[in-house]
Amino acid sequence: MKPVSLKQIAKELGISITTVSKALNDYPDVSEKTRKKVKDLALKLDYSPNSFALGLRKNESKTLGLIIPDNVHYFFSSVIKGILEVAEKHDYLVIVMQSNEDYELEKKQVDLLISKGVAGILISLSNRTHIFDHLNKIINNGIPLLLFDKISKNVNCSKVFIDDRKSAYEAVSYLIKKGYKRIAHFRGDLNPQNSIDRFLGYKKALADNNIEFDPSLVYLCNNNSDFEDGYNSAKKLISDHQGNVDALFTVNDLLAIGAIKYFNQNNIKIPEQIALMGFSNWFMASVITPALTTVEQNGFEMGKKAADILFHEINCIRKGISYEPQKVVIPTELIFRESS
Amino acid sequence: MKPVSLKQIAKELGISITTVSKALNDYPDVSEKTRKKVKDLALKLDYSPNSFALGLRKNESKTLGLIIPDNVHYFFSSVIKGILEVAEKHDYLVIVMQSNEDYELEKKQVDLLISKGVAGILISLSNRTHIFDHLNKIINNGIPLLLFDKISKNVNCSKVFIDDRKSAYEAVSYLIKKGYKRIAHFRGDLNPQNSIDRFLGYKKALADNNIEFDPSLVYLCNNNSDFEDGYNSAKKLISDHQGNVDALFTVNDLLAIGAIKYFNQNNIKIPEQIALMGFSNWFMASVITPALTTVEQNGFEMGKKAADILFHEINCIRKGISYEPQKVVIPTELIFRESS
Numbered sequence: 098m099k100p101v102s103l104k105q106i107a108k109e110l111g112i113s114i115t116t117v118s119k120a121l122n123d124y125p126d127v128s129e130k131t132r133k134k135v136k137d138l139a140l141k142l143d144y145s146p147n148s149f150a151l152g153l154r155k156n157e158s159k160t161l162g163l164i165i166p167d168n169v170h171y172f173f174s175s176v177i178k179g180i181l182e183v184a185e186k187h188d189y190l191v192i193v194m195q196s197n198e199d200y201e202l203e204k205k206q207v208d209l210l211i212s213k214g215v216a217g218i219l220i221s222l223s224n225r226t227h228i229f230d231h232l233n234k235i236i237n238n239g240i241p242l243l244l245f246d247k248i249s250k251n252v253n254c255s256k257v258f259i260d261d262r263k264s265a266y267e268a269v270s271y272l273i274k275k276g277y278k279r280i281a282h283f284r285g286d287l288n289p290q291n292s293i294d295r296f297l298g299y300k301k302a303l304a305d306n307n308i309e310f311d312p313s314l315v316y317l318c319n320n321n322s323d324f325e326d327g328y329n330s331a332k333k334l335i336s337d338h339q340g341n342v343d344a345l346f347t348v349n350d351l352l353a354i355g356a357i358k359y360f361n362q363n364n365i366k367i368p369e370q371i372a373l374m375g376f377s378n379w380f381m382a383s384v385i386t387p388a389l390t391t392v393e394q395n396g397f398e399m400g401k402k403a404a405d406i407l408f409h410e411i412n413c414i415r416k417g418i419s420y421e422p423q424k425v426v427i428p429t430e431l432i433f434r435e436s437s
Numbered sequence: 438m439k440p441v442s443l444k445q446i447a448k449e450l451g452i453s454i455t456t457v458s459k460a461l462n463d464y465p466d467v468s469e470k471t472r473k474k475v476k477d478l479a480l481k482l483d484y485s486p487n488s489f490a491l492g493l494r495k496n497e498s499k500t501l502g503l504i505i506p507d508n509v510h511y512f513f514s515s516v517i518k519g520i521l522e523v524a525e526k527h528d529y530l531v532i533v534m535q536s537n538e539d540y541e542l543e544k545k546q547v548d549l550l551i552s553k554g555v556a557g558i559l560i561s562l563s564n565r566t567h568i569f570d571h572l573n574k575i576i577n578n579g580i581p582l583l584l585f586d587k588i589s590k591n592v593n594c595s596k597v598f599i600d601d602r603k604s605a606y607e608a609v610s611y612l613i614k615k616g617y618k619r620i621a622h623f624r625g626d627l628n629p630q631n632s633i634d635r636f637l638g639y640k641k642a643l644a645d646n647n648i649e650f651d652p653s654l655v656y657l658c659n660n661n662s663d664f665e666d667g668y669n670s671a672k673k674l675i676s677d678h679q680g681n682v683d684a685l686f687t688v689n690d691l692l693a694i695g696a697i698k699y700f701n702q703n704n705i706k707i708p709e710q711i712a713l714m715g716f717s718n719w720f721m722a723s724v725i726t727p728a729l730t731t732v733e734q735n736g737f738e739m740g741k742k743a744a745d746i747l748f749h750e751i752n753c754i755r756k757g758i759s760y761e762p763q764k765v766v767i768p769t770e771l772i773f774r775e776s777s
Contacts, residue, residue: 160532160553170514171511174510174514177533178535181533181534181535185534185542188549190532190534190549190550190553191532191533191534192500192530192531192532192533193517193521193531193532193533194521194525194530194531195518195521195522202525209528209530210530213500213530324723324724354721354724355724357726358724358726361726362726380721381694381720381721381724381725383664384664384694384695384698384721384725385721385724385725385726386697386698386701386702386725386726
C-alpha cells in the first residue's frame with residue numbers, strides 16, 4: 098500500500114496542504130473544527146508523516162536549499178557569501194546546487210530538496226525556466242520559497258532583486274548628462290528578464306532625453322554574454338560606426354572588459370574616443386585599465402536580505418503565524434571610474 | 438540518563454570507533470569474536486544509534502559537507518563547480534560552508550557536519566588552522582575526510598593538491614630561461630604552506646641557475662595578499678630597485694594585477710622594462726592588458742578528483758572494504774601570455 102500523503106488528505110477535504118500540515122501540528126491559526134476533521138481523516142487513512150518531514154517539524158532540519166544558475170560568477174559568489182553568513186548566525190546549514198542554466202536539472206534539484214525536508218529554499222532561476230510547476234510544488238509543500246536576482250513574476254513567493262530597468266536608465270542618463278549622444282548598447286540574450294529590462298532602461302533614457310533610438314547601435318551578445326562576445330562586438334561596432342559612436346553601455350561587465358581589450362589593442366582611447374559603462378561591478382572592473390564605470394549590484398546585500406526574509410518565513414511557519422510574500426528591491430549605485 | 442555512544446563502547450573494549458560501528462553493522466572485515474563482544478556490550482548498555490547515524494547506514498544521508506576558507510575567489514568557485522558536478526552524478530547533496538579563514542568557525546562547522554551524519558567531508562583548511570583534533574574527530578567517527586588545496590601533512594586522510602614548490606620552480610625557471618636575472622618575488626603570508634612552498638620554489642630556481650638570492654627583492658604581502666598589496670609593493674619595488682629589477686613573480690594573480698595597475702599608470706612597460714609571472718590563472722589574468730603569464734591551478738579538475746576519491750571511500754565504507762588514504766597531485770601548467 099502506498100503511504101497516504103498530506104496531498105491526499107487535502108484533496109479529500111478540499112483544503113490546502115498547508116492547512117492540513119498546520120492542523121496536524123496543532124498550529125493556532127487553524128480552527129478547532131478543521132483540526133478535528135483533518136486528524137480524524139488522517140487516523141482513518143493511517144497517515145504517517147515521513148521521517149524527513151518529521152525532522153522538519155521537530156526543528157531538526159536546520160537546513161536550507163540554495164539553487165544558483167552558475168557559481169563561477171563574482172556576483173553569485175557574493176550572494177552565496179551573504180546567505181552563508183546569515184545561515185551561520187541561525188545555526189543553519191546550506192545545501193548549494195548549481196542548475197547550470199538547465200531547467201530539467203533545476204526541477205530535479207527542487208524535488209531532491211523537498212524530499213530532504215529542507216526548512217526553506219532560495220533560487221535564482223535558470224535562463225531556460227519558463228514553467229513554474231516545480232516552484233509551486235515547493236509552496237504547496239508548505240516550504241518557504243524565495244526567488245532572488247533571476248525571478249519570475251508568475252510565482253507567488255517572496256522575491257529579492259534589483260530594478261534592472263531603473264538602474265540601466267540611471268546609467269545611460271549619466272552618460273547623456275556627460276554629453277555623450279551616440280550611445281551603443283551590447284545587450285544580453287533576448288530571453289532573461291534582466292537583459293530585457295536593461296535594454297528597456299537604455300531605450301527610455303534615450304527617449305526621455307530626446308535622443309533618437311538607433312537600432313544599428315544595439316548588438317546582441319547571446320553567446321553567454323562573455324568576454325569574447327564583448328571583444329568581437331566592439332570590433333564590429335568600430336567597423337560599423339567608426340567616428341559616429343561616442344559611448345557604450347554593456348549589459349554586464351564581462352562584455353565591457355572584452356570591449357576594453359579590443360579598444361586598448363587598437364589604440365582607441367577610453368573615454369576620449371569612446372566612453373564605457375558596464376553593469377555588475379565585478380571585482381575586475383576596479384582593477385582593469387582603464388577602471389570601468391559600472392553599476393554596483395550589491396550581491397552580498399542581496400544574499401543577506403534574501404536569507405533574512407526566508408528565516409522570517411520559517412519562523413512564522415514554526416509559530417503558526419501566517420505571512421505575506423515580500424518584494425524587496427536592493428538599491429544599486431553608479432560607481433564612477435576612469436572609463437567615462 | 439545520557440545515551441550510550443559508539444565512543445564509550447569503543448573505549449570500554451579498547452578498539453576503534455570505526456570497528457565498533459562496523460561490528461554493529463555486520464561488516465565482513467570485523468572478526469566474529471569482536472562482533473559478538475561489541476553487540477553484547479551494546480545490548481548490555483542499552484545502546485541505540487541516533488537517527489542521523491541510522492540514516493547514514495541505511496544509505497539515506499546522501500549528503501557531503503564542504504568547508505572552504507572563502508568563496509569569493511575564482512579558484513574556489515571552480516573547485517566547488519567540480520565537486521557539485523560529481524556529487525550530482527551520484528545523486529548527492531553538498532552542504533557548503535565558509536570558514537572565513539577562522540579556525541574556531543571551522544571547528545564548529547566540522548562538529549555540525551558530524552552531528553548531521555554527512556557521508557563524507559571535504560575541507561580546504563583555513564590559514565589559521567594549526568591544531569587538527571577536529572579533523573581526527575571526523576576520522577574517528579568513521580566519516581571519510583578529504584583535504585584539498587590547503588592541506589596538512591599531520592592528518593591521516595586523502596589529499597588532493599598541487600605541487601606548489603615545483604610549480605613555482607617551473608615558473609621562475611621559465612623567466613630565467615627567457616634571460617631575466619633580477620627577479621623579484623611578492624610572497625604571501627608567512628604562514629600557509631602554499632605561500633612557503635612557492636617561495637621555496639622561487640629560491641631553488643635561482644640557486645639551480647647560479648643566480649644569487651637577494652632578500653631585498655622579496656616583498657611580504659600579508660594583507661590578505663590582495664590587489665592593494667600588489668599595487669603598493671610594486672610602487673615600493675620600483676622606488677627601491679628602479680633599473681635593477683627585470684622580472685616579478687607573484688604568489689597569486691591578484692598581486693600581479695595590482696602590480697600591473699601600478700606599472701601601467703606609471704608608464705613602466707611590461708614586459709620590456711619588467712616581465713610578470715602570476716600564479717592561479719584567475720579569469721581576469723586572461724582579460725587584463727597586458728594579459729598575464731601565470732600558472733594554471735586547475736581548480737575544476739581538483740574539485741572533480743577530490744569528490745571522486747571521497748565517493749570511492751564512501752563506497753568502501755558501505756561495502757565494509759578497507760581503503761588506504763590517497764595523495765593526488767593535480768598537474769599545473771604554465772600559461773604563456775603577453776606579460777613575459
